[in-house]
Amino acid sequence: MSPPLLGVEEGQSNVSSPAVDCIPETGLGMKEWNYLGVSDFSSVDSSDVMSLSEDNKSNLNLKATELRLGLPGSQSPERVTELRLLSSGKVDEKTLFPLLPSKDGICLSSQKSVVTGNKRGFSDTMDGFSEVKSTMYTEKNWMFHGAGSDSQSPQPPSHGKYSVAQASVKKDGPANAIQDRPCATNGTNLNRTGISNNSSNAPAAKAQVVGWPPVRSFRTKTLATSSKNNDEVDGKPGPTALFVKVCMAGAPYLRKVDLRVYSTYQELSSALEKMFSCFTLGQCGAHGTPGKEILSESKLKDLLHGSEYVITYEDKDGDWMLVGDVPWEMFIETCKRLKIMKSTDAIGLAPRAMEKSKKDCCT
Amino acid sequence: MFWGSRKTIDMNYFPDEVLEHVFDFITSHKDRNSVSLVCKSWYKIEKYSRQRVFLGNCYSISPERLIARFPGLKSLILKGKPHFADFNLVPDDWGGFLYPWIKAMAKSRIGLEELRLKRMVVSDESLELLSESFPNFKSLVLVSCEGFTTDGLAAIAANCRFLRELDLQENEVEDHRGYWLSCFPGSCTSLVSLNFACLKGEINLASLERLVARSPNLKSLRLNRAVPFDTLQRLLIRAPQLVDLGTGSYIHDPSSEAYNKLKAAIQNCNSIRSLSGFLEVAPCCMPAIYPICENLTFLNLSYAAGLQSNELTRLIHHCRKLQRLWILDCIGDKGLGVVASTCKELQELRVFPSDPFDAGNAAVTEEGLVLVSEGCPKLNSLLYFCQQMTNAALITVAKNCTNFIRFRLCILDPIKPDPVTNQPLDEGFGAIVRSCKGLKRLSLSGLLTDQVFYYIGMYAKKLEMLSIAFAGNSDKGMLYVLNGCKKLRKLEIRDCPFGDTALLEDMGKYETMRSLWMSTCEVTLGACKVLAKKMPSLNVEIINESEQTEFNLDDRQKVDKMYLYRTLVGHRKDAPEFVWLL
Numbered sequence: 030m031s032p033p034l035l036g037v038e039e040g041q042s043n044v045s046s047p048a049v050d051c052i053p054e055t056g057l058g059m060k061e062w063n064y065l066g067v068s069d070f071s072s073v074d075s076s077d078v079m080s081l082s083e084d085n086k087s088n089l090n091l092k093a094t095e096l097r098l099g100l101p102g103s104q105s106p107e108r109v110t111e112l113r114l115l116s117s118g119k120v121d122e123k124t125l126f127p128l129l130p131s132k133d134g135i136c137l138s139s140q141k142s143v144v145t146g147n148k149r150g151f152s153d154t155m156d157g158f159s160e161v162k163s164t165m166y167t168e169k170n171w172m173f174h175g176a177g178s179d180s181q182s183p184q185p186p187s188h189g190k191y192s193v194a195q196a197s198v199k200k201d202g203p204a205n206a207i208q209d210r211p212c213a214t215n216g217t218n219l220n221r222t223g224i225s226n227n228s229s230n231a232p233a234a235k236a237q238v239v240g241w242p243p244v245r246s247f248r249t250k251t252l253a254t255s256s257k258n259n260d261e262v263d264g265k266p267g268p269t270a271l272f273v274k275v276c277m278a279g280a281p282y283l284r285k286v287d288l289r290v291y292s293t294y295q296e297l298s299s300a301l302e303k304m305f306s307c308f309t310l311g312q313c314g315a316h317g318t319p320g321k322e323i324l325s326e327s328k329l330k331d332l333l334h335g336s337e338y339v340i341t342y343e344d345k346d347g348d349w350m351l352v353g354d355v356p357w358e359m360f361i362e363t364c365k366r367l368k369i370m371k372s373t374d375a376i377g378l379a380p381r382a383m384e385k386s387k388k389d390c391c392t
Numbered sequence: 393m394f395w396g397s398r399k400t401i402d403m404n405y406f407p408d409e410v411l412e413h414v415f416d417f418i419t420s421h422k423d424r425n426s427v428s429l430v431c432k433s434w435y436k437i438e439k440y441s442r443q444r445v446f447l448g449n450c451y452s453i454s455p456e457r458l459i460a461r462f463p464g465l466k467s468l469i470l471k472g473k474p475h476f477a478d479f480n481l482v483p484d485d486w487g488g489f490l491y492p493w494i495k496a497m498a499k500s501r502i503g504l505e506e507l508r509l510k511r512m513v514v515s516d517e518s519l520e521l522l523s524e525s526f527p528n529f530k531s532l533v534l535v536s537c538e539g540f541t542t543d544g545l546a547a548i549a550a551n552c553r554f555l556r557e558l559d560l561q562e563n564e565v566e567d568h569r570g571y572w573l574s575c576f577p578g579s580c581t582s583l584v585s586l587n588f589a590c591l592k593g594e595i596n597l598a599s600l601e602r603l604v605a606r607s608p609n610l611k612s613l614r615l616n617r618a619v620p621f622d623t624l625q626r627l628l629i630r631a632p633q634l635v636d637l638g639t640g641s642y643i644h645d646p647s648s649e650a651y652n653k654l655k656a657a658i659q660n661c662n663s664i665r666s667l668s669g670f671l672e673v674a675p676c677c678m679p680a681i682y683p684i685c686e687n688l689t690f691l692n693l694s695y696a697a698g699l700q701s702n703e704l705t706r707l708i709h710h711c712r713k714l715q716r717l718w719i720l721d722c723i724g725d726k727g728l729g730v731v732a733s734t735c736k737e738l739q740e741l742r743v744f745p746s747d748p749f750d751a752g753n754a755a756v757t758e759e760g761l762v763l764v765s766e767g768c769p770k771l772n773s774l775l776y777f778c779q780q781m782t783n784a785a786l787i788t789v790a791k792n793c794t795n796f797i798r799f800r801l802c803i804l805d806p807i808k809p810d811p812v813t814n815q816p817l818d819e820g821f822g823a824i825v826r827s828c829k830g831l832k833r834l835s836l837s838g839l840l841t842d843q844v845f846y847y848i849g850m851y852a853k854k855l856e857m858l859s860i861a862f863a864g865n866s867d868k869g870m871l872y873v874l875n876g877c878k879k880l881r882k883l884e885i886r887d888c889p890f891g892d893t894a895l896l897e898d899m900g901k902y903e904t905m906r907s908l909w910m911s912t913c914e915v916t917l918g919a920c921k922v923l924a925k926k927m928p929s930l931n932v933e934i935i936n937e938s939e940q941t942e943f944n945l946d947d948r949q950k951v952d953k954m955y956l957y958r959t960l961v962g963h964r965k966d967a968p969e970f971v972w973l974l
Binding site: 238239240241242243244245246247248249251252255346 | 476478479480481536562563564569590593671672694695696697698744745746748749777802804806835859861886
């Protein structure tokens with residue numbers, strides 16, 4: 030075998046130490062570094078970061094359910110300024126590749142919140158570091174060791190460590206703006222990534238790097254749907270949560286519910302009632318029956334007249350249907366999102382729901 | 393030659409028709425390109441007799457120029473977006489539109505018969521125009537394309553009277569449900585290949601059955617998820633001559649009449665050599681297909697998430713003649729051991745991750761790969777997503793299988809070192825390139841330093857395509873590759889510390905390549921500008937997804953995504969706002 034690369038040695042002697050030393054563990058936790066050795070926090074108050082990360086934890090908090098362009102948990106409005114596009118004054122151009130003797134404290138943060146938008150550095154997929162990994166890297170001078178991170182997100186330890194030199198933290202665009210067109214592009218990109226990652230509405234906890242692993246998005250989407258279906262076929266419970274957005278006419282924000290948590294329409298309706306406490310769902314209770322019976326027109330009308338609001342859902346085909354028509358299992362398989370609308374608005378649904386169920390019965 | 397010391401015969405004394413006839417036997421694109429360079433008359437003859445053209449990058453030439461160059465064009469292969477577009481690294485609307493090509497060919501009355509597209513944006517409008525403009529159109533193959541709906545397919549079905557092949561592979565199609573299939577007229581009996589597995593929506597089952605019944609030449613049929621088990625059974629009865637089958641939904645009660653009928657029907661299908669589908673599958677129904685397994689040469693279970701390892705291995709036990717296997721990693725290392733001991737003819741193996749984003753659970757490791765390399769010496773093509781890899785394993789694989797043409801390894805944790813020795817994987821990949829002298833395509837992953845590129849530059853002399861992610865330490869890495877790999881055509885790099893020095897060192901090199909992609913590297917805008925200025929035969933494109941306009945940027949700032957490619961026609965006219973053409 031050839032001798033180790035000379036370049037490595039040269040690099041070691043030439044590269045100067047980073048301008049800013051990493052902050053060792055403080056109450057803040059670790060700082061995020063990209064492989065230029067510049068802290069991403071240079072322009073962000075660290076306390077902001079902490080609060081952002083706290084927000085990430087709860088699945089149903091407002092921030093997480095805000096409509097935004099990005100993967101669940103991403104922080105599009107508060108993006109840290111794109112490092113690359115900063116005026117060069119802020120960037121320490123001295124390269125910092127992992128050829129330095131590892132200094133203590135050059136560590137990687139596991140805070141997801143630092144990474145914004147659609148691009149995430151590896152650091153935010155990191156969780157606990159094993160001690161073995163820590164020591165090996167110091168020997169080789171390849172990597173920086175991080176002390177075990179205080180795992181702030183519930184995701185499973187997955188991707189392990191990354192060399193700071195090789196990971197890069199992406200930040201997009203100027204802060205405080207949801208850009209329109211380029212962002213729309215981003216958004217599309219994100220949504221596609223989001224879909225490919227989360228098409229089964231898996232918990233937001235799994236953070237990913239865009240485009241990794243290199244699996245065609247078509248495949249990821251298809252597999253996600255398939256495994257969901259197959260699990261039901263086998264009678265096994267679905268392994269992942271099934272989050273769908275819930276919007277209510279007139280409400281300023283959306284919520285998300287995990288449909289797998291419920292097993293009947295009654296449970297769902299009570300949960301929604303608690304969430305949006307200003308409506309009633311009398312009709313759902315009457316209806317959780319296995320759907321062999323054909324819905325009679327009069328029955329539907331009765332239901333709708335009985336309350337001010339109804340729950341509707343968008344199914345796989347893009348049609349809006351009244352909740353409660355089909356067996357629960359079929360419902361959670363086809364439901365893409367929920368909408369709570371005034372019963373007067375929902376009258377138009379009834380005939381379609383009728384027709385659709387008639388059609389389904391006839392095939 | 394065997395006429396001894398006589399002068400060689402001057403082929404120019406032959407009339408054109410003879411030369412043309414000789415050229416008919418020259419089918420490879422490369423050879424035909426060479427033929428056209430010999431002299432003017434050969435150029436002319438080759439030009440008019442050329443029917444098949446392959447364009448690896450649709451922006452390397454314009455439709456008009458292509459048509460002028462090869463007026464006899466009948467069969468066209470076009471590729472659009474860069475490969476990394478498959479992984480969401482390229483924004484929508486980047487480009488790769490089919491319409492201008494169809495429009496130009498229609499206008500020039502090209503007698504197009506075959507069109508094969510990859511990663512292009514195909515609108516319904518272009519499909520409609522296609523279906524109306526080329527009366528002899530026979531074959532449409534769309535791979536990883538998008539932008540069309542089933543309405544476009546309806547136009548193809550309705551208007552292409554001699555359609556033989558409609559093959560849709562992994563496209564994003566907006567499904568307007570079912571009726572397109574009914575648009576095949578009753579007079580259409582020419583179908584040889586029909587693949588609509590990627591469609592998500594309902595299909596008119598009765599139309600499908602009638603279509604299959606009136607297509608005696610049908611050899612390849614791949615159904616989508618919406619085609620249920622009993623329809624499959626009826627289709628197989630009508631088409632026992634099938635060579636390639638992709639099932640739709642494969643779920644039924646094994647004690648039912650329909651299941652028994654399917655079993656009987658399948659046993660009649662003794663020509664089936666290729667099997668795929670199973671997007672929805674009940675494992676208890678798999679035994680019905682065991683009878684055809686012994687003749688299978690291609691088995692694609694990479695979408696069969698419903699099959700567990702034991703079911704997979706039970707199936708594979710029957711597949712002794714398998715040459716190509718695409719499977720999910722839930723087969724596990726042990727399952728791969730079964731593959732190794734059963735499939736002695738195996739040439740191609742693809743192991744896909746069943747849960748790509750949960751690296752901790754990937755079910756295959758280096759052990760499975762080593763087992764396959766030991767059991768399947770003919771292995772020449774590999775795509776392997778795994779939990780981890782060791783140098784020792786790669787060295788063993790390199791020793792066992794020297795015939796690799798394609799070696800694509802994806803360790804789900806992209807900078808993971810050898811877990812046993814904690815070393816980078818340089819030596820392992822080095823062994824692969826040293827041992828596999830015919831290697832044409834390589835994808836790297838795991839912890840890698842400049843050293844692996846040193847090896848690649850030194851040994852991978854036939855390498856044509858290289859994919860790099862999160863690897864290397866310095867510009868040296870990229871330079872080793874650019875200097876050493878003489879046959880390199882496509883280089884795609886993401887998240888590596890390669891910068892301006894590497895980019896600009898040998899600018900002429902890019903004229904010998906089809907394209908270079910670099911994203912999240914160290915390349916600055918200034919360097920890209922320099923390159924664009926010095927090399928007018930290259931298009932250097934920057935994809936900029938932030939709000940900043942070109943004028944705000946400092947040349948010292950790093951570009952996030954750069955894609956450059958050689959071209960005969962300069963800047964493309966259809967680039968969106970976020971793509972800057974330098």
